[in-house]
Amino acid sequence: MLNIIKVKVEPLDPTIFVPFGQIIWTFEEAKSDVAVGALTENAYTVKATPSDLTTEPLKLSAGQHRAHFACHSDAGQSFYPSQHSPSVFLVGAIQEDIQAEELRAFYIAGDVGVCLHLGVWHTMPICVDGDDVYQTTRGD
Numbered sequence: 702m703l704n705i706i707k708v709k710v711e712p713l714d715p716t717i718f719v720p721f722g723q724i725i726w727t728f729e730e731a732k733s734d735v736a737v738g739a740l741t742e743n744a745y746t747v748k749a750t751p752s753d754l755t756t757e758p759l760k761l762s763a764g765q766h767r768a769h770f771a772c773h774s775d776a777g778q779s780f781y782p783s784q785h786s787p788s789v790f791l792v793g794a795i796q797e798d799i800q801a802e803e804l805r806a807f808y809i810a811g812d813v814g815v816c817l818h819l820g821v822w823h824t825m826p827i828c829v830d831g832d833d834v835y836q837t838t839r840g841d
Contacts, residue, residue, distance in 0.1 A: 706801040710789055713807040713815075721792045721805070722817040725781060728836045733777030734819040740776055740838045744783070747835055749828040770799060772822045776840030780826050781814030786833035790815050793822030 711717070715724050725731055733740060770793070782788050790807045793799040799822045807815075808829075814836075817823055826835050 706804075708791065708801075708804050708806040710806040710808050713790070713809050713813070718807060718815070720794060720818075721821050722777065722779075722815050725779060725814045725816050726812075728779075728781040728783070728814065731779030731781060731814065731816050731836070731838045733779055733816055733838055733840075735776040735840060736819055737775040738840050740840065742836065742838050744834050744836050745825065746832060747826055747828040748832045749786070749830050770822050770824055772799075772820050773840055774820065777817045777819045777821065778823065778839035779814060779816040779837060781836045782809075782811050782826070782828075782833045783836050784831075784833045785811035786831050787811050787829040788833065788835075789827040789829060791824045791827065792817065795820040795822075 713724065718724065772795070780790065788809050788811060790809070791804060792807070793804050795818060804822075811833075
């Protein structure tokens with residue numbers, strides 16, 4: 702059974718975001734920490750269209766719900782909205798496991814992206830309005 706939680710969304714403030722990573726103003730700034738291997742670049746389309754969780758399966762990069770969280774031990778990860786759509790970044794502290802009440806959600810107007818530290822829990826960005834293509838770097 703799906704357990705739905707709500708996370709308060711707060712504005713992305715560089716000083717508050719420090720435990721999770723840094724703000725980037727261009728994709729070229731996306732230089733994640735690397736522990737093993739090298740960084741690879743990708744792009745993912747994310748859609749804001751809300752989904753009805755009672756009739757549709759949860760998707761990794763569509764709607765405003767997320768069920769898949771990841772943290773990477775090989776390298777950090779960056780996300781940059783190439784079409785500058787308003788977005789929410791859902792993150793959790795660097796630790797072995799994460800609980801729902803420990804999650805933080807940060808809103809951007811679409812003018813910046815984030816470069817996450819190695820080991821930060823995160824989801825795909827949540828596009829708030831329309832669709833966007835998020836450029837990303839992460840470990841291979």
